[in-house]
Amino acid sequence: MxxxxxxDVFYSKIPGSLLVPRPVRWRLLRSLGMEVSACTIAPEVTIxxxxxRIGLGCFINRGCLFDASxxxxxxxxxxxxxxxxxxxSSHKIGPPERRGGAxxxxxxxxxxxxxxxxxxxxxxxxxxxxxxxxxxxAVVVSDCDENSLYGGVPARLIRRFExxxxxxxxxxxxx
Numbered sequence: 635m636x637x638x639x640x641x642d643v644f645y646s647k648i649p650g651s652l653l654v655p656r657p658v659r660w661r662l663l664r665s666l667g668m669e670v671s672a673c674t675i676a677p678e679v680t681i682x683x684x685x686x687r688i689g690l691g692c693f694i695n696r697g698c699l700f701d702a703s704x705x706x707x708x709x710x711x712x713x714x715x716x717x718x719x720x721x722x723s724s725h726k727i728g729p730p731e732r733r734g735g736a737x738x739x740x741x742x743x744x745x746x747x748x749x750x751x752x753x754x755x756x757x758x759x760x761x762x763x764x765x766x767x768x769x770x771x772a773v774v775v776s777d778c779d780e781n782s783l784y785g786g787v788p789a790r791l792i793r794r795f796e797x798x799x800x801x802x803x804x805x806x807x808x809x
Contacts, residue, residue: 689711
C-alpha cells in the first residue's frame with residue numbers, strides 16, 4: 635500500500651497540484667526520473683509511474699491520465715486535449731468467477747506533431763503516427779497511420795491529409 639501511495643503522491647498529486655506553476659511542472663517530473671522535455675503540462679494530470687517520455691513543445695491539458703504501467707512515449711510538439719487517457723494495462727479474460735484475469739499490457743507511442751482531441755482513449759500497444767489527428771471521444775484500439783484523421787468507437791480512418799493542406803490550414807474542419 636505505501637509504495638503505491640508514495641508513487642501517487644510524488645508522480646501525480648504534487649506535480650499535478652494547482653499550486654505548482656506550469657513552468658515548474660515539467661522540471662519537477664524530470665527530477666522524479668521521467669524523460670520530460672520543456673513543455674506545458676496543465677494541473678490535474680495524473681501519471682501513475684516513471685515510464686513516461688514527453689517531447690519538446692508538447693501541451694498536455696487538464697485531467698489527462700497516463701497509466702504508465704508500461705512505457706508511454708509522446709513525441710515533440712503534440713497537443714493533448716483535456717481528459718485524454720493513455721491506458722497501457724489491461725487484463726486477460728479469466729474464468730466466470732473472475733473475468734478480470736492476469737494483468738497484461740503494452741507500451742503506447744505517439745509520434746511528433748499529433749493532436750489528440752478531448753476525452754479520447756488510447757489503449758495498450760497503440761502507435762499513433764506523426765502528424766495524426768485523433769478526434770474527440772475516439773477509442774483507439776489499433777495503430778494510426780501518420781498524417782491521417784481517426785475518429786469513432788473504435789477509432790477508424792476518416793481521411794488522409796494532403797501535404798499542402800497540412801502546411802497551410804493547421805486545422806481540421808469540424809474539430
